[in-house]
Amino acid sequence: MSHQHPGHRAKKGPIRVAAAGGVLALLLAACSGGETAADPAPEAPEVEEEDAGDDGDPDAVDEGEEAAGDAADDADEPDEPEVPAVDPASVNADELGQVPVLMYHQLREDGGSLYDMSPEEFRADLIELFDGGYRPVTTAALVTREFDVPAGTTPVVLTFDDSVRNQAFLDDDGELHPDSSMGILIDVAADYDDVEPVASLYLITSSLFGGTADGPDIVRALHEAGMELGNHTTTHPNLGRLSSAEVQDELSTAISMIGDIVPEAEVSTLSLPLGVFPEDRALATSGSGTDGDYAHDAVLLVGSNPAPSPWHVDFDPQALPRILTLRDPGELQGSAWWLEQFEVAQTHQRYISDGNPATISFPADKADQLDPAFEERANPY
Numbered sequence: 001m002s003h004q005h006p007g008h009r010a011k012k013g014p015i016r017v018a019a020a021g022g023v024l025a026l027l028l029a030a031c032s033g034g035e036t037a038a039d040p041a042p043e044a045p046e047v048e049e050e051d052a053g054d055d056g057d058p059d060a061v062d063e064g065e066e067a068a069g070d071a072a073d074d075a076d077e078p079d080e081p082e083v084p085a086v087d088p089a090s091v092n093a094d095e096l097g098q099v100p101v102l103m104y105h106q107l108r109e110d111g112g113s114l115y116d117m118s119p120e121e122f123r124a125d126l127i128e129l130f131d132g133g134y135r136p137v138t139t140a141a142l143v144t145r146e147f148d149v150p151a152g153t154t155p156v157v158l159t160f161d162d163s164v165r166n167q168a169f170l171d172d173d174g175e176l177h178p179d180s181s182m183g184i185l186i187d188v189a190a191d192y193d194d195v196e197p198v199a200s201l202y203l204i205t206s207s208l209f210g211g212t213a214d215g216p217d218i219v220r221a222l223h224e225a226g227m228e229l230g231n232h233t234t235t236h237p238n239l240g241r242l243s244s245a246e247v248q249d250e251l252s253t254a255i256s257m258i259g260d261i262v263p264e265a266e267v268s269t270l271s272l273p274l275g276v277f278p279e280d281r282a283l284a285t286s287g288s289g290t291d292g293d294y295a296h297d298a299v300l301l302v303g304s305n306p307a308p309s310p311w312h313v314d315f316d317p318q319a320l321p322r323i324l325t326l327r328d329p330g331e332l333q334g335s336a337w338w339l340e341q342f343e344v345a346q347t348h349q350r351y352i353s354d355g356n357p358a359t360i361s362f363p364a365d366k367a368d369q370l371d372p373a374f375e376e377r378a379n380p381y
């Protein structure tokens with residue numbers, strides 16, 4: 001890898017804890033966007049009180065690429081998980097640790113509101129993530145547990161709501177423009193030999209990337225680039241205020257419109273507009289509208305915690321929390337704050353891969369946190 005942890009931020013100031021809910025609600029309220037369909041203030045999400053600031057040992061995530069000897073050839077036993085290619089202890093593997101699902105907003109030259117970033121800030125954000133050992137996977141890959149990131153790294157989901165134009169537009173050759181969010185992601189990832197430039201985009205199908213004629217072309221280009229096309233409804237209503245029939249139409253019509261553009265796309269995850277569930281929560285997961293049946297493998301919320309590991313007993317893909325991308329670690333429960341918790345305060349542990357998708361490695365004292373459904377793949381150490 002060409003990029004390694006450059007002296008990671010060692011900022012360790014006192015972390016504001018008091019009145020966390022109020023601060024966050026205020027932050028969220030600031031997210032009312034402007035001319036576009038950016039999410040207005042959702043209901044204040046739950047905020048955990050954190051005992052932040054103990055002096056944990058900074059992470060050792062990137063240290064271990066010293067692959068241990070090759071896996072022994074004893075994988076014939078159906079009950080024994082395959083032995084990982086690296087000694088999980090050498091990379092501090094913890095596949096019961098948490099996964100950040102990041103919620104990006106708009107790119108604006110002037111930096112925009114608190115939630116937005118300039119293109120330069122977005123590029124810097126990605127470099128910090130990748131240098132810090134985070135590797136992008138899509139929401140769909142996370143929740144179906146079909147992702148494969150290198151030993152010692154942490155999966156991260158990059159999500160983009162509202163299909164606004166600065167996220168994706170095309171150059172003269174019909175490729176994703178290098179100045180769009182997706183173009184920047186692809187460009188930055190090219191500097192790393194093990195970073196897949198993937199993201200999950202949640203589309204408002206009545207307003208595709210500026211609502212101009214090339215909207216469908218952009219959607220096709222995204223699919224061809226390996227991006228996940230997700231459901232963010234047809235018109236971005238508050239689903240809590242709609243009838244059950246209207247909810248199901250909003251969700252099924254969006255999927256069918258994406259299917260009309262990219263027939264081979266599988267729209268399998270939903271980002272709730274404003275983070276608000278329909279009154280009948282089950283309708284977020286599955287239902288049947290005018291344009292057919294739908295079933296979502298995941299339902300994404302707004303704010304404010306990392307998601308449990310998909311192997312963790314607390315993992316609930318039908319209410320998957322996201323983290324707001326805020327570059328200032330002083331912004332409570334924004335992305336920079338959370339990364340600092342993982343790196344410095346260690347009040348929470350991030351997911352660290354053992355490099356082998358077939359096994360689930362974790363420190364033995366966490367065994368009771370494993371979802372029993374995956375016991376036969378467990379590799380405690």
Ligand SMILES: [Zn+2]
Pocket residue numbers: 037038039161162232236272273274
């Ligand atoms: Zn939205």
